Amino acid sequence: MADIEATKSLTGLLNGIAQKAYYNNAEITEELLKTELYPDLSQEDFNALHERMKGLLKSIAMADMDHGQLEAFLTAQMKKQGGGGMSEAQAAALSRFWKSQxxxxxxxxxxxxxxxxxxxxxTWRVDLQTSSSRGQEAAQSGPVALLELELGCPSQDSEYVCLECDEPTVNQVLKKMADIQRSIDAVVHRS
Structure with missing residues (x-):
């Protein structure tokens, strides 16, 4: 029963570290994690555990470890001597956490x-123009592609750019995209 509680606490700690480090959740603090998850642990021991798990999670995340890499990494961590290693239960909790997150x-x-x-x-659509605002003949107008691009950074609102392309312009764009694809394929197949 104690192992289950220790695993739950460690999973909660890992989630808290991820919330603070990767999801910018300012409500998660070290004090909150200690009081909620490890109330019986001394501040010094909690700080050591927190820093170790934070460092391990950072290493795993920065390397974007797959399952095989993660298992090798955790095995090496369990074999460390001098108190720097981790238990099997900690390794299992870290493995489960990383697989889900x-x-x-x-x-x-x-x-x-x-x-x-x-x-x-x-987003895009094709419209038929029947007349032009510039007084052109209806016979000269034809189908047009209307493209709406949503642009933005993660921390700001989107901006929208609207483009109108006639059939020759769409064909030219498609040709350029095909050229780009051929160039990418050539580089990929050379490697």
């Missing part, structure tokens, strides 16, 4: 590392 943590790390605007979304 890997994608979310990676997504947050990628989002935090971007400082420039990125493409968030794209």
């Amino acid at each position: 890997r994608a979310r943590v990676r997504e947050r790390l990628v989002a935090q590392s971007r400082w420039e605007t990125g493409l968030r979304g794209l």
Whole structure:
């Protein structure tokens, strides 16, 4: 029963560390984690455990470890001598935590590392123009592609850019995209 409680507390600690470090949750503090999860542990022992788990989680996250890498890393940590190692229960809790949170943590790390605007979304449709505001003949007008690009950084609201392309422009864009794809394929197949 004590092992189950220790595993729950460690899982809670790992979740708290992730909330603070990767999800910017300011409500999570070391004091809160200690009082809620480890009330009987001395402050010194809690600080040591917190820093060790924080360091391990940072190492795992920065390397974006897959299952095999994680198992090798945790095995090496369990074999460490001199109090720097971890128990099997701690390794199992860390492994379970990482398996469930890997994608979310990676997504947050990628989002935090971007400082420039990125493409968030794209919508498009094809319309038929029947006349032009410039007085052109209806016979000259044809189908147009209307593209709406949603641009933004993770920390700000989106901006929208609208583009209108006629059929030759769409064909030119498609040709350029095909050229880019061929270039990527050539590089990938060379490696």
